[in-house]
Amino acid sequence: MRQIKHLFIFSALVLLMGFSFSNFLGIYHQTILALCGINIILAVSLNLVNGFTGQFSLGHAGFMAVGAYVSAALTTLWLPTLTNPFLMTEIGVNLFFLFALLAGGIAAGLTGFLVGVPSLRLKGDYLAVVTLGFGEIIRIFILNIEPIGGARGLIGIPQLSNLYWIFGFVLLICIWIHRIVSSIPGKQFMAVRDDETATSAMGLSTTRIKVRSFVYASFFAGIAGGLFAHYIAYLNPATFNFNYSFQIVAMVVLGGMGSLTGSVAAAILLTGLLEALRPLQDLTGVDLRMVIYALTLIVLMLTRPEGMFGRHEIWEFFKKFKKSPQGFVR
């Protein structure tokens, strides 16, 4: 019964968000919202690795690229060759899109596994450099595959993604990750972050835990990539360069490493901020956007080095005032 109630609330929310966003806003604002949603998925999933598990990955855009290209290749290259009449219908196409998204996610997860197994033996800066390298390898690899466009990019991707899909997945993935990290097996991620020696002394395999967290994060990044590809309808390998990876890391750090709602807020803030500053260029005649963007990051990091929400979720701040301080210090 509870599940049905939750499912109902969930669908109602998705429909409401999708409906209001796509009917009361212009294309420009819709696109910004779509990018916000995609960045939320990326930031929240990277938080699983960088925030909760305490590893430092810098190659998230690479996994997004895998998901984007795999799902786009399925819908652009494979779907038109299929003759099943069911796939001509609205429902059939959307079901195929869901399949393509999951396939992209699984491909990204597999890539994450292959990258994670050797590199997660490293720690800190070394891991950051290795994942940065792998992210670039993935991009260069895609750049050289001619059937999916190579350097020219992949064109003609059907525009199957919309705000319903994106915000459906945003909600689903946020709830999913929240449930992972609040379960006992999910606490293992935080145990690795707090003290790796103690975690292995407790009989837990730290390598396995780290790889698992990495694979989950890559899977979700792959789904974000699929949603992105089918919203923009054009893919170019240059989109997924290390600059994008850094932006996602910036969102995670700014929101607070280990705070899901923090990542959501930071993803909206950073994606929205760049757009909100656009009129400034018309006023001043120079592009001050990046200056202000950088200044915002610097000021926030100076005043709140632990990120906007630290390690807490937004509702914990309200609880703090209501309940007795027992169990909530810091």
Added chain:
Amino acid sequence: MVDKSKALLEVQNIKVSYGAVQALKGVTLGVKEGEIVTLLGANGAGKSTLLKAIMQMVPLQEGDVLYLKESLTRTKTNQIVKKGIALVPEGRGILASMTVLENLELGAFHRSDWRSELDHIFELFPILKERIKQSAGTLSGGEQQMLAIGRALLSKPRLLLLDEPSLGLAPKIIQNIFQLIQRIRNEGISILLIEQNAHMALKVADRCYCLETGQVVISGSADELAHSEELKKAYLGG
């Protein structure tokens, strides 16, 4: 029930180095069932490295570690814990961001009967029950040490490795900890205890080894060594 003559752990001539520095230069020692064995030594003598070598957290260059006559050198740390050796790491290894209960849950969730075991832990450490929802980082040093030991006991070990449980604690708390160590032994768990506090350690231990720059220099029964001039010299690094 406890067969005192049976060898539980045998460390045979192990060598470990960190880069160019050789931390253990061939150490041999043993723990029998039901014993408290203490390992004394100054800073940098290789005590903690020895425990890490037993748990296979550092690679061995040479030598072997036998647990119940079975070599551990090819076993992963987490498997060793499941076989029945638990380590309480130096500096307690508390997961500071989590609550006391979460710390304990993580120590035991791969066992099916951990809930009944948990009651036993709370009986040993009543203070932990009072603080069950408090985040572990806010416990006092002694409470953190108790939590670390309690967490290790949840894996139902036959051998408990303790790395300086008295580190940074007040003398009164140290006495408590040592009483608990004896109580744990009386329940049939063997203990390998690393200590700087030689006086206290020799009081509770059955046997003692003294390490100096990666080698065992003195070994013998704790009663004998408590009065030995030789130990005083070695321990002070003289």
